[in-house]
Amino acid sequence: MLLTLTTTHQPATDLGFLLHKHPERAQSFPVAAGTAHVFYPVATETKCTAALLVDIDPIELVRGKHNSAFSLAQYVNDRPYAAGSMLAVALGTVFRTAMNGISGRQELADEAIPLAIHVPALPARGGTDLVTRMFEPLGWDVRATTVPLDPAFPDWGDAPYVDLHLTGTMRLSAALRHLYVLLPVLDNAKHYWVTQEEIDKLLRAGEGWLAEHPERALISRRYLAHRNAYVQVALTRLAEADEAEEDELDNALAEPVVATEPNRAQPLAVLRRENVIAQLKAAGARRVLDLGCGGGALLRDLVKEPEFTEILGVDVSASALAIAARRFERSPDRVKARLALRQSALTYVDQSLIGYDAAVLMEVVEHVDESRLPALERSVFGSAKPRTVIVTTPNVEYNVRFETLPQGKLRHGDHRFEWTRAEFRDWADGVAGRNGYTVRYLPVGDDDPEVGPPTQLAVFEVSA
Structure with missing residues (x-):
């Protein structure tokens, strides 16, 4: 699983200060059932790109304390290789300080800078329309195209993945928190057991934007793995944060189930x-x-x-x-x-x-x-x-x-x-x-x- 984050803010290599990862070093970090690698394919004064590559060990994934939807999942499942939930956990682990908006150069962390994010294979149960509905209200320009199941056999149709490009001008901490919440939401599954602690994780990462998001109910439901008791708690707390009536949020709980048109690259x-x-x-x-x-x-x-x-x-x-x-x-x-x-x-x-x-x-x-x-x-x-x-x-x-x-x-x-x-x-x-x-x-x-x-x-x- 690969995610790249690029800025043209000058000097662009300041991205290293924001992420707390030096552009001249390749670094590796243990994450659940695998290893996360951080490196910089481009690091110049005018453009800097940080890449997060998550290498999942499928054997450890089966042996460890990770959920499987069914007993044969380890044999017939592609989730070890493309799962938004795992990528989000790696983001939260490797870039935790940056996600919290903390930097030795705090004025830079508080500044909105031009950002471009690319995820070549993002699970998106709901297609490109849903991806657009998730990110556009947050100020991102969204370009999402469906990934064919097999380019050699177009009649097989599309895989449940999109090639995602996001561009916008915002604080890096806000961008990382958007991804941390919305990657597993689009995946509509988590690779670990969801407990009540996930409510606090959702509200912390969603502070400042989730309460006002037009799809906040859908986001809460998917992030909390459709556990209704947790969803109701989250929606109540969001309503309090937004000074809204809880019923207004509940009206949106019916989840849209829409796919993009076959073979359509443009949403x-x-x-x-x-x-x-x-x-x-x-x-x-x-x-x-x-x-x-x-x-x-x-x-x-x-x-x-x-x-x-x-x-x-x-x-x-x-x-x-x-x-x-x-x-x-x-x-x-x-x-x-x-x-x-x-x-x-x-x-x-x-x-x-x-x-x-x-x-x-x-x-x-x-x-x-x-x-x-x-x-x-x-x-x-x-x-x-x-x-x-x-x-x-x-x-x-x-x-x-x-x-x-x-x-x-x-x-x-x-x-x-x-x-x-x-x-x-x-x-x-x-x-x-x-x-x-x-x-x-x-x-x-x-x-x-x-x-x-x-x-x-x-x-x-x-x-x-």
């Missing part, structure tokens, strides 16, 4: 954002509303486009808006001048939303109770009434193409419904007719001849 979430931005540009929009902006994934892409001169992100969740705000804390003033955030419920008329060129409801309507959709229609299409409205939503017909999604199960536990193409068109045609819009439909992702695209997109435009 569906990225395709959605690209399609939305293309339609905004085609409409000539300058002032844009991102309604239900969540942690700000679309906002981050919108601010990169100079033609969008005013961008307002709106969400009912104060925690989500706090995450979105942190994405832009270190942005240049020219970016901050174009961007604003506002807490508001889309099912209530908000006069401040009037006058924008375009509004985006990206993967939002399916999170609203169907009985409340008329209220959302009145707020967005009747009151705010931008010239262009773009709506995306899952196509439930495509769900059969997700091999890990049980029949009849929705893609996310918080979805109130998922529409067929006919149901979406029926709703959208009605909205357009009642509010003076025309509407056209576009596929997002491969348009399967039998079940259509994974995501359906509608572009509403005010009738001439």
